[in-house]
Amino acid sequence: MRLTAVQNDRAAGVLLATAAGDALGAGYEFTYPAADAKIDMIGGGLGPFAPGEWTDDTSMALAIAEISATGADIGRGAGLDAVAAQFRHWYGTDPKDIGNQTRAVLRAAGTTATAMQARARSLPGRTGGNGSLMRTAPVGLAYLEDAERCLAAAHEISTLTHADEQASEACRVWSFAVRHAVLHGTFDGVRVSLRHLSPPAAQRWAALLDEAETATNARVFDKNGWVVHALQAAWWAITHARADGPGHLQEALELAVRAGNDTDTVAAIAGGLLGARWGASAVPARWRRMLHGWPGYRSRDLVRLGLHTAWGGSDDDRGWPTAPEVDYSRYRTDRRATHPHDEGVVLGGAELLRAPGFDAVVSLCRVGPAPHAAEHVEFWMVDADHSRNQHLVFTIDDAARTVRALRGEGKTVAVHCVEGVSRTPSVAARYSMLLGRDPGDVLRVMPWAEPRPALWWAATEGRPAACT
Ligand SMILES: [Mg+2]
Known part of the structure; x- marks a missing residue:
């Protein structure tokens, strides 16, 4: 799909702002920052992580993006198997942190997507953790041309580790919203996505979004290790930040961290949509300079994987972002x-x-x-x-x-x-x-x-x- 310059900026922002939120929240996980506490990429947390280092949220999103960036159809067949294999590969690198539910699946799952989904379905007890929502943003980027396939892929990839229906619904809502934001530059996709859910689910999510928009305090969504509260807390942060443009992205990510508890995940979820709305150009260089993480990537890799995903696996007509040297030989470059x-x-x-x-x-x-x-x-x-x-x-x-x-x-x-x-x-x-x-x-x-x-x-x- 041929995107405008501004749509390209927004596509490039999805993984970048996911990682920015993740690294911003990493140092505050399972805490409640005081109202006057400065929120910054301080590192620490469960890893412990270095300042600017992203955690499992971004790493798992990158595991998806690594496959979608080849142009593969990640929603079914060999592409979905490749995503499952990439999750297993990441798990095999002994990550610094990992969600309980994801660990329970990945430590024992077979090598195919079908086997992984079967393993996820077999887990007893509650299976509606936020671990599939936190990584779903690149799915929105992978299907800019086709909303239905975006929704189907979001469901399949969510169910690799999370059998809970609400986790799938949340992933469909958020992936659709990311896609919509890249294409149209608004947050409207969060609501528009509900038309694609079953009527009872659409009604339930409409009420949950209303609750997020009207809540005066994010403590209402305190159990944000649960996928429903995680989405609500992220939406609360996005709809309660008052600034516009890059200022909105920064303010909303800080609010997502201030929501407390699973701070890196809520901010990573918010970041995926904020980056899709405001673009890579809205992520401050001070953050981009610090960002790094598994598997040895930095900001430029996040932009590359995001654009390759949006562009179906190809570079632009100058070979960027893959080429080690972009050809500017037609220009006067020596001044x-x-x-x-x-x-x-x-x-x-x-x-x-x-x-x-x-x-x-x-x-x-x-x-x-x-x-x-x-x-x-x-x-x-x-x-x-x-x-x-x-x-x-x-x-x-x-x-x-x-x-x-x-x-x-x-x-x-x-x-x-x-x-x-x-x-x-x-x-x-x-x-x-x-x-x-x-x-x-x-x-x-x-x-x-x-x-x-x-x-x-x-x-x-x-x-x-x-x-x-
Ligand atoms: Mg994390």
Whole structure:
């Protein structure tokens, strides 16, 4: 399916924001953060986890995405078997944490999906844990063209470990909502999905969503190890965050953690939908720099798997995000200049990505990994106006703040886009403003620059609503 630039941003945000919520909540699992406690990626928790490390929620979502990113039909046949096998593979790596119900299935399940589902059905007692809902977001991405197959796949993948009907219903609601948010940029899919449930289930979930929207305190959904309360707590956080855009994503994830108890899971569930709504460009670089986890992945891998899933297993027409080097040979990529207000910052075109001698590279266009720099921070920006950039003011400000943070850590920084004509001077100008200097000086040292008016305005006049 061919997506717009903005839909691509939202598809790229699904796994990224799942992981951000997960890593944000990891350090607070089974606690209730005080109202005035700062919520941050502090690490700790059950792992114990490093700051910025995601837990089983994201790892299991990645196990699904690893298969969906090949373009396989994960809802049946060989694709569903491959997902089951990937769950077993993850279990075999001795994960730092795992839900009780998932463990009970995976430690004894056979190798096929059918055998795994049979094992899940055989478990005694309550089987409505939140462990299938927490990983369901990529299923929404895998079926952007077909809502019915999305719903069917969500059910099949949920029942690999959770036989409970409410777990399946929750996965269908949430996967549908993720899909809807990527396509349409709204949260409406949560309600629209109910049309696809049986009438009694639709009525029950409508009342549960009402309850989440009207509750004044998330303690009402305190038993959020249960799939119903987990969905309600996530929806409570999303519908009670007041900010708009990237600020809404951050505020809602913090609220999801403040809901308490199974904090990483509730925030991971909320994150999947928030990322689908607001996009990768709404996830602050400060979080993206910290994110990491099983199986040795970082933020760029989450974007890659999300896009490959949405694109049915293929790259874009430049070979991105797979290619180690994106071909910009048709462009003038060799320009460079030192920032007028900070000699530790060099500005230019795509050749800077491969230039030795920088501690960090800040990329403002689609690229492969930076081969020499110890740190590479990428920003989702299109060289176009607001119609193709969801959060231009926030993104430019976030990029400039990232340059300032990297400089504060004593790093030399290269900032580049393809030709260094529009995006790079705009971010450089914003950095000048953060330093209290004249942004116009940037254009003196980059005489070739011709920033698009929308970017220059965003850089020099824009007021970001929120930035961590
Ligand atoms: Mg977890």
